[in-house]
Amino acid sequence: MKLTIIGTGYVGLVSGACFAEMGNQVYCVDIDQEKIEGLKEGRLPIYEPGLDALVANNHAEGRLHFTSNLQEAMEECQLYFIAVGTPPGEDGSADLQYVLAVAKEIGSLLTDYAVIVNKSTVPVGTADTVREALQQELDNRGLDLTFDVVSNPEFLKEGAAIDDFMKPDRIVVGTNSPRAREMMHQLYAPFNRNHERTIYMGVRDAEMTKYAANSMLATKISFINEMANLCELMGVDVESVRRGIGSDSRIGFSFIYPGCGYGGSCFPKDVQALIRMAQQVGFEPQVLQSVENRNQFQKGWFGRQIRRHFGDDLSGLTFGVWGLAFKPGTDDMREASAKVLLADLMAAGANVLAYDPVAMETAARELPAEWFASGRLRLVDNQYQALEGVDAMLLVTEWKPFRIPDLDAMRRTMKQRLIFDGRNQYDPALIRSAGFGYVGVGRLV
Ligand SMILES: NC(=O)c1ccc[n+]([C@@H]2O[C@H](COP(=O)([O-])OP(=O)(O)OC[C@H]3O[C@@H](n4cnc5c(N)ncnc54)[C@H](O)[C@@H]3O)[C@@H](O)[C@H]2O)c1
Structure with missing residues (x-):
């Protein structure tokens, strides 16, 4: 089958690569030209285990294509996946501007029957809004075309996205169109080989399920x-x-x-x-x-525990932060607890040395430039460098290399031997018997 995926982020790129792996012709479209140029040259815009090889193979074998020109991707295509972001608007509701921009663009170019699939996470009723936006464009062009809008929310987890996509617990498809259902059935057949995982339901039901x-x-x-x-x-x-x-x-x-x-x-x-x-x-x-x-409240856990130990004045103190990504296995720092912690430490006048196995570029890009410029936040090259002369180690993201720390190295490196374990990774008795103070989340002190 030929399909077009609009939005080449975590969801779009993983979906595109996995659909291509099953033999489909996939066009990944993104308005970010730099992203598309990078992908054509084999540079991935995100970190996701196993994704680089999957993308490279399918691109080399001519099944996975990248373009910033939607029209280029539309020839003989009947399946369009919308996988753009739906960030929170000011009042917390999902901002649909990117989804609707795509719907309009499809409507301005469509020439034949098509199924538009919402893979982005969208509020209940969005399929109707997408339908209206697209229909409006067709009306403007004086075209009388039929199309279906399907809801197919994505459940992949960053860090295990390929496995989740290839072997999903379930595939949710919301549609009341037999024609669209048949196309989705064919597309997902390779993912249902050992047993049927697809759950068909109403469009609004699927939107709510996510x-x-x-x-x-x-x-x-x-x-x-x-x-x-x-x-x-x-x-x-x-x-x-x-x-x-x-x-x-x-x-x-x-x-x-x-x-x-x-x-x-x-x-x-x-x-x-x-x-x-x-x-x-x-x-x-x-x-x-x-x-x-x-x-x-929980994102303030470090701040509360640190002040309980050091008092309110943190100026002159240095903290070593292990982990910046919102969870292990990803370079994504959106809404990461580390951001709340760093903002707190910076505001309180503390110094920070921070290390993450993959999110360093994200951190350099997303954290306020003045934190770096002041010299109070430094990103360092490895986890033990982040502990040089520090007053405490703060474990924020439970990456595997952090799980069994070299306590001898830490004893030599840290100024004060104190660990705040924000993910309850360590055995308090073991850490304490090695001569460190230990504070965990809900652990006995
Ligand atoms: N990240 C996840 O783990 C995850 C999991 C399940 C569902 N989702 C949902 O999937 C959707 C996408 O999330 P994501 O994390 O992949 O987002 P993302 O921000 O990583 O990627 C979105 C991409 O869409 C592109 N884009 C925006 N407007 C465009 C347009 N008009 N035409 C072409 N491209 C355009 C952006 O340039 C960006 O590359 C969201 O609704 C999200 O809630 C995300």
């Missing part, structure tokens, strides 16, 4: 963080509680790790967008609002 899934996962995280806060105050070790409840098959171990809050391009914005959607229909979503509030 928000409900992310909100459920965010709820689990905020729930265990709430427990961690209680444990801290009640002399209970939350890690025991986590193991005790996770072993209940109705609860499970996934997404109940206490920590310094969730970030990323999805959970924070999707929970906020669902809150806005609820309010727009006159419903106060109390659970979702609490999930969001608890997460905001």
Whole structure:
């Protein structure tokens, strides 16, 4: 099949490469010309394990194409995936300007029946808005064409995106058009080989499913963080509680790790967008609002613990930060807890040495230039360099190389032997017996 994917970010590029791998002709389109030129020359705009080889092979074999010109990608194409960003607007609702710009552009160029697939995470009812925007363009051109708008939300996780796409838990397809359903069925057949994973439903149902899934996962995280806060105050070790409840098959171990809050391009914005959607229909979503509030609070965990130890004046102190990405396996720092921590430390006059295995370029690009210019924030080349002369080590992102730290090297390097473990990676007894102070999330002090 031939398909066009508009938006070549985490979702668009991974989807495009995986569909191409299954033998399809895929055109990846992006308005960012630099991104497209880079991709043509084999430079990936994002870090995602395994993606470089997948993109390179499919590009070399002539199945994966890159262009910034949508028209170029449209010849004999009947399937268009919209995979552009839906960032939060000022009031927290999803900003649909990029999705609608694409819908209009498709409408201004379409010459035959097509299926437009919303892969971006979009509020309930967006398929209708996309349909109207596209129809308006067709009307302007005096064209009487039929087309279908399908919702096919994406559930991949950054850091494991290829595996998630190739072996999905489920594929959600929202459509009431038999013709569109048949095309989606054919496209996804290779991903359903050992058993049928596709769940067909109404368009609005599919749009809601994506928000409900992310909100459920965010709820689990905020729930265990709430427990961690209680444990801290009640002399209970939350890690025991986590193991005790996770072993209940109705609860499970996934997404109940206490920590310094969730970030990323999805959970924070999707929970906020669902809150806005609820309010727009006159419903106060109390659970979702609490999930969001608890997460905001949790992102201040480092600040609270550091002040408990050092007092309010942090000027002259130096902190070594391990991990900047919002989670391991990605270079993405959108809504990362590290950003909140760094802003706090900078405002409090502290110095910071920071290291992340892959998010250094993102950090250099996204963090305020004045933090670097003042000399108070320095990005360093390896994890132990980030501990030279520091008053404490702050573990923010649980990358694998951080899991078993070289305590001897740390003892020699750090000025004060103190670890704030924002992801509960370390055994407090082991760390303390090695002569370090240890503070974890909801752990016994
Ligand atoms: N990142 C994830 O893990 C993830 C997972 C599931 C769903 N989603 C959803 O998928 C959507 C895309 O997310 P992402 O992380 O891939 O975004 P992204 O910001 O990485 O990529 C979006 C791309 O769209 C391009 N773009 C914007 N307007 C365009 C236009 N008019 N024409 C062509 N290209 C255009 C941008 O240049 C950018 O390259 C969002 O709705 C997001 O919520 C993301």
